[in-house]
Amino acid sequence: MNWIVQYLWLIPAxxxxxxxxxxxxxxxxxxxxxxxxxxxxxxxxxxxLCAFAATLNRGEGPLHQVxxxxxxxxxxxxxxxxxxxxxxxxIMLVMVTFVGMLIFIFSIGYMAHDQNFxxxxxxxxxxxxxxxxxxxANNLFLLFVSWEIVGxxxxxxxxxxxxxxxxxxxxxxxxxxxxIGDLGxxxxxxxxxxxxxxxxxxxxxKGCMEVSALSQMATHLTIGGMAVSTMIGLLIFLGAxxxxxxxxxxxxxxxxxxxxxxxxALIHAATMVAAGVFLVARVYPLMAAGSTxxxxxxxxxxxxxxxxxxxxxxxxxxTIAVAxxxxxxxxxxxxxxxxxxxxxxxxxxxxxxxxxxLITHAFFKALLFLGSGSVIHGCHEEQDIRKMxxxxxYMPVTFAVYAIGMLALAGFPLxxxxxxxxxEILHHAREWSVSHVPFFLGCAGALFTAFYMTRQVALxxxxxxxxxxxxxxxxxEEARSHGNPHVSGHEADHGxxxxxxxxxxxxxxxxxxxxxxLGFVGTPAWPWFHGYLTGExxxxxxxxxTESGTLALMGTSALIVFAGIxxxxxxxxxxxxxxxEEKDVLEAAQPALFKLLQNKYYIDEIYEHTVIRFNAFAxxxxxxxxxxxxxxxxxxxxxxxxxxxxxxxxxxxxxVNGGFDTGCKSLLGLGSGSSKLHTGRVQTYLRVIGVALVxxxxxxxxxxxx
Amino acid sequence: xxxLQFCLLVSALLFAIGFxxxxxxxxxxxALVGIELMLNAANLNLIAFxxxxxxxxxxxxxxxxxxxxxxxxxxxxxxxxxxxxxxRHKKTSxxxxxxxxxx
Numbered sequence: 001m002n003w004i005v006q007y008l009w010l011i012p013a014x015x016x017x018x019x020x021x022x023x024x025x026x027x028x029x030x031x032x033x034x035x036x037x038x039x040x041x042x043x044x045x046x047x048x049l050c051a052f053a054a055t056l057n058r059g060e061g062p063l064h065q066v067x068x069x070x071x072x073x074x075x076x077x078x079x080x081x082x083x084x085x086x087x088x089x090x091i092m093l094v095m096v097t098f099v100g101m102l103i104f105i106f107s108i109g110y111m112a113h114d115q116n117f118x119x120x121x122x123x124x125x126x127x128x129x130x131x132x133x134x135x136x137a138n139n140l141f142l143l144f145v146s147w148e149i150v151g152x153x154x155x156x157x158x159x160x161x162x163x164x165x166x167x168x169x170x171x172x173x174x175x176x177x178x179x180i181g182d183l184g185x186x187x188x189x190x191x192x193x194x195x196x197x198x199x200x201x202x203x204x205x206k207g208c209m210e211v212s213a214l215s216q217m218a219t220h221l222t223i224g225g226m227a228v229s230t231m232i233g234l235l236i237f238l239g240a241x242x243x244x245x246x247x248x249x250x251x252x253x254x255x256x257x258x259x260x261x262x263x264x265a266l267i268h269a270a271t272m273v274a275a276g277v278f279l280v281a282r283v284y285p286l287m288a289a290g291s292t293x294x295x296x297x298x299x300x301x302x303x304x305x306x307x308x309x310x311x312x313x314x315x316x317x318x319t320i321a322v323a324x325x326x327x328x329x330x331x332x333x334x335x336x337x338x339x340x341x342x343x344x345x346x347x348x349x350x351x352x353x354x355x356x357x358l359i360t361h362a363f364f365k366a367l368l369f370l371g372s373g374s375v376i377h378g379c380h381e382e383q384d385i386r387k388m389x390x391x392x393x394y395m396p397v398t399f400a401v402y403a404i405g406m407l408a409l410a411g412f413p414l415x416x417x418x419x420x421x422x423x424e425i426l427h428h429a430r431e432w433s434v435s436h437v438p439f440f441l442g443c444a445g446a447l448f449t450a451f452y453m454t455r456q457v458a459l460x461x462x463x464x465x466x467x468x469x470x471x472x473x474x475x476x477e478e479a480r481s482h483g484n485p486h487v488s489g490h491e492a493d494h495g496x497x498x499x500x501x502x503x504x505x506x507x508x509x510x511x512x513x514x515x516x517x518l519g520f521v522g523t524p525a526w527p528w529f530h531g532y533l534t535g536e537x538x539x540x541x542x543x544x545x546t547e548s549g550t551l552a553l554m555g556t557s558a559l560i561v562f563a564g565i566x567x568x569x570x571x572x573x574x575x576x577x578x579x580x581e582e583k584d585v586l587e588a589a590q591p592a593l594f595k596l597l598q599n600k601y602y603i604d605e606i607y608e609h610t611v612i613r614f615n616a617f618a619x620x621x622x623x624x625x626x627x628x629x630x631x632x633x634x635x636x637x638x639x640x641x642x643x644x645x646x647x648x649x650x651x652x653x654x655x656v657n658g659g660f661d662t663g664c665k666s667l668l669g670l671g672s673g674s675s676k677l678h679t680g681r682v683q684t685y686l687r688v689i690g691v692a693l694v695x696x697x698x699x700x701x702x703x704x705x706x
Numbered sequence: 707x708x709x710l711q712f713c714l715l716v717s718a719l720l721f722a723i724g725f726x727x728x729x730x731x732x733x734x735x736x737a738l739v740g741i742e743l744m745l746n747a748a749n750l751n752l753i754a755f756x757x758x759x760x761x762x763x764x765x766x767x768x769x770x771x772x773x774x775x776x777x778x779x780x781x782x783x784x785x786x787x788x789x790x791x792x793x794r795h796k797k798t799s800x801x802x803x804x805x806x807x808x809x
Contacts, residue, residue: 680805683737687729 002054004047005065008083011047011093012132012146014040019125022118033121034108041101041128048093055090055532063087063535064202066138080200084138087533088355092135092278095359096271099366100128102507106370107262109504110377114260120160124266127153131271135278140189140199140208143282147185147243147275151178154272158259167258177252181242185279188235192286195220195228201282209285218290226301229289233302236283237309244276244339247313251604254332261373264328265366268335277342277358280306281351288350294433303347304434310343311429311438316601318448322455323586323597326383327372330456334409335365337445341425344438349428352530356522357425359529360417363518364408367511371402374500374508375460385456389576390465394497397505399461401512406457408515410450410565413558417519422446424522427553446557447564454568463576465497524550713754721747734789734799738782745778 018040022033054065068082083089104124111120130153133146152175159171192208193199195217201209208214217229240246245253253273257264267273280287287306291298314337321333338361346354376383378395392399408418426446429439499505522529530536571585587594596602724743731737749771756767793799 678808680808681802682804683729683801690725690729 004050004054005067005085008085008136011044012129012136014044015125016129019122019129022122030117033118037121037125038101038104040125041097041104045097045101048097051085052090052094055087066202068138068200079141080139081142082138083136084202088281089135091359095362096131096135099362102511103262103266103366106504106507109501110262110373123153123156127157131275134275138201144189150272150275154267157263158256160259170255170258174252174256177249178242181239181249184235184238188232192232214285214289227290229286230302233287234305237280237306240276240279244273245336246309246343247316250336253336254329257328257332261369261376265369268365268369273335273339274358274362277354280346281355284351295431297349299433307344307347307438310340310347311441313340314344314445315441318445320597320600321452322448323594325386327385328383330452331368331372341422344429344442345425348432352533353424353428355533356529357421360421360518363511364405364418364515367401367405367508367515370508371398371405374398374504377500378497385459387466388460389463391497392461395499397499401508404512404515406453410453411446411561415516417515420519420523423554423557426557430553443560447560450561450564451568454565455572458568458572462573466579710754710758717747717750732800732802734801737801738785749774
């Protein structure tokens, strides 16, 4: 066993310790906080590279190297926790630590003027620790714990500017919405434990993701004739739906944009949403258990559900993104859409297909989010793309890297990573034996993706700057009064946009480089990534490109992308809007449809009127029940107790105390009466003795006579 | 009237006088004098009963009285010392004013 397997725990532990140290430190230690957080991530990155190297040089060793130890005993059983080192873990570790580190560095610049700089880095480090814990866990239980840490810190980070009511609401929404999914995950976990008696994924043949447990679960039928493995897989998938913002639990993700932009980048690129996809990839053997293999791809009910949800999410979110005006919201919906692609990829093509898109997407989406952060920073906290424009002139570096990110996301042919990963998903979707609809949905989604990204870039970077001076000044004032004064350092030039400092642009450039290069590890000609994850050897083979219609598909998808971009350029690039208030081109053409999209298909409103209203009604019913039924019972009991107490008091006061009081009073009277005899005059006593003597003598005399 | 009866009569008279003195006198020393009289009346009784009793030769009554007189002397000394102490303390020897033990 490689040494790195034993010390894998260090990777999440380091940011955790860093978060702890930052938390207990006294406030103004900004440099310490930043260097601790970034340092822990850097060391984690180096360790991840070691782990990555270990998986590369695996030789003939096992694919999954595990390290477990018993943790909690309950009854006669021990719950193990542990970690696993396999290609899936290694590639995720490298991605999370690397992208995380770049985002941390970017945050130094973005949050430079925030008063709560320390708190921010503390949460960031904790967040990274949670995510890395999810990645290394070899145990659904440890995974769940880390998963919840991610959920908690996402709540803290989205609500970082909690003085803004919208941010506080978004944080709550994110927390509660993902909680619904987590309930499914928890149920799935419990069921899995009941079914197999272990939560370890890989445990030398005894784990729940290994053949014996899987075949047992696949043959065991439950309600509706479904295999237990399908039910458990779907429950766990529910957790992934919540975390990865799939329909119908996607509503929290766009609102999560209320957090600081680096947080958006971290949540939407490297960590939180990737956790859901990663979870499905991790339990993929369970989802695929008892499958019928068609075209080398397993087909089961669970995977079909995953595919459909993913495909629907992909097209659904892509159409919404077309009509949004907030630069970050567009990216948020694009993330939802891309997550849909990843899920679809997992469903139709297996772990490697989905994970490849996850990794490439992590880089270019982090790039886009940080780029949008740079734009927002440069435009003095303006997020409305209608009020931007012409930024190419003011922010050349940001424009260049943003364009790369945009082309990668849109899937521009050959040169950009997004093309290869998305193409692979579409390729597998086309060959999917169950249905071709997901393939067409995916193609339509790709068209919309290219279109809305072109629209965004055209509105933001081309044409004339539309942010009037008074607006900029207003935004400036607003930002300052909100206590996140990124702009307070730029007193001199707060009328026009400006380029961001190097601490922000350098991470962007690094990410841009990877957004291009990463695509080449997973091309059809050299599917290294696929081979790496599955443990098969791969050859460099150009003929793969022409086989089984690959080339035709590539051509089709390239055409789709070109169509989307051309449409975008035609509608938004050629004829730039003059003012910020001008109507959108699409809005002028199709007002009703545009309104529907702009309001996100009214999903929030539908939830408002169904789920939330039902919830409120249930709460009121419970309240009624509580007040009148249980409250009444409690009141009744309390009155009974009061009555008893009153009776006791009566007994006590009238009988017990009365008796004592009377006795005491009579004793007291006796005492004071007899004390009157005691005059203190000796002669009176003597007199009494004399009289008594006389009486005594008389008594004796007369008594004798009688 | 036999000699015993006479003696008892005298002793009773003496006791009554002593008692009257002890009860009525306000001055402490005079009250002590009354007490002394009562004691001596008792002594007289003892002597009389011994002298006219069945065994006058045994000297029992005589010795008894001798002890009693010695006791009376001691008692008088203590009593007078008390009176003087009270006088020093309260500047009075009137018994009516000495009533600290009132209940």
